[in-house]
Amino acid sequence: MTLKKLSGPLLGIVLAGCMLLMLVHPSSSLDAALRGLAVWWDVLFPSLFPFFVISEIMLGFGIVHLFGALLDPLMRPLFNIPGSGGFVAAMGYVSGYPVGAKLTAKLREQGMISKIEGERLVAFTTSSDPIFLLGAVSVGFFHDASLGLVLALSHYGGGLIVGLLMSFHGRSRPEEAGLNVAVDAPDNLPAAPEGQGSGRLRTALNAMAAARRSDGRNLGELLKSAIVSSLQLIIVVGGLVVFFNVLMELLARAGVMSALFSMAGRLLSLAGFPPELSAALVSGVFEVTLGARSAGEAAGGVPLQFKAAAAAFILSWGGLSVHAQVASILNGTGLRYLPFMAARLVHALLSAGLLLLLWEPVVGTGLAGAWSTLPAASGLAAPESALISSIGLLCLLLAILLALSLLVLLAGKLRRPHVRR
Secondary structure, eight states, X not given: OHHHHHHHHHHHHHHHHHHHHHHHSHHHHHHHHHHHHHHIIIIIHHHHHHHHHHHHHHHHTTHHHHHHHHHHHHHHHHHSSOTHHHHHHHHHHHHOTTHHHHHHHHHHHTTSSOHHHHHHHHHHHOOOOXXXXXXXXXXXXXXXXXXXXXXXXXXXXXXXXXXXXXXXXTTTOGGGGGGOSOOSSOTTSOOOOTTOHHHHHHHHHHHHHHHHHHHOOXXXXXXXXXXXXXXXXXXXXXXXXXXXXXXXXXXXXXXXXXXXXXXXXXXHHHHTSOGGGHHHHHHHHHOHHHHHHHHHTSOTTSOHXXXXXXXXXXXXXXXXXXXXXXXHHHTTTTOOHHHHHHHHHHHHHHHHHHHHHHIIIIIITTHHHHHHTSHHHHHHTOGGGHHHHHHHHHHHHHHHHHHHHHHHHHHHHHHHHHHHO
């Protein structure tokens, strides 16, 4: 209670200090704001806005309900979330933060997931998009396209491990026991017999049709609503990016960042890691792009695997800018921020550890170099084909998830006769 009482005055003091620093350094503040605005306009707006609109339209047409019914046999046993979470995971991994949080909030608003399921879902579907990871980080910051494979394996592999760990989140809470049945299909539809693919497909199509009837808006109304809500969210994202760019500039001018660099350097030395990575890690705590760029530009004496591990840590943590975006999206949904923050920290540690473990098998054997020459890898790393590549990757991920869900159904059908004997 005392901490809650003190938080208001402390926040006021911090904001007053920032205002004073802005008055002392107006030119630097303006330059930082313009840099943040450029990042939002050149990178975030064209990459996120189309996916915001597409996801809204797919919800209105019931396509998410269709995938929810089809993917339920896979997502329930693995991640303890409804099948619609598989669609959110695919969208989140393809389009990057904060699309996963936005879709999770939408599912929560429509009653398709419970509170605990929403916290599980947003915890492992918030990730970097492949275009940024392969194009900006590997090629742009590290100038080495072959790093893309090991970064992707560690980042997305760590995210899936977090999803498996989060499946245990909230299981001991009796108040959630009656809420863990998600509303992927309307209650008046017959459930598909377990293990029968045709029944599952019929239920999925009925769920899609029922969701479309329930929505009731025509294409024009749906498109208008999707554009308006997506514009509101993308403006919030842009404002937070600008704010954190200005905040970091003010902290640097006040000498706070250099003090944090020094403290982080000593901690890294005690842990046996290169202290030259302190600037990258501290910057990455606040903003993912600045941190990843600092990791790529770290001193030449730092081994490349440690630079890449720092980048993997930063990408998985996401930066306080992304955390603020997710917190603003979750506001009003009943989903708590603290489980998300804990999951981000676990994801960051797992990704850095996985990268160091996979470095020799992937990079040392030349596998990464061979992968970087594939047309698919070069296409994902090319910013000019970002949207087309992302849509193609989304279709591929959904196809893989559907195939895995079908295999689970077939395995259950084949195993059932043996159980009866």
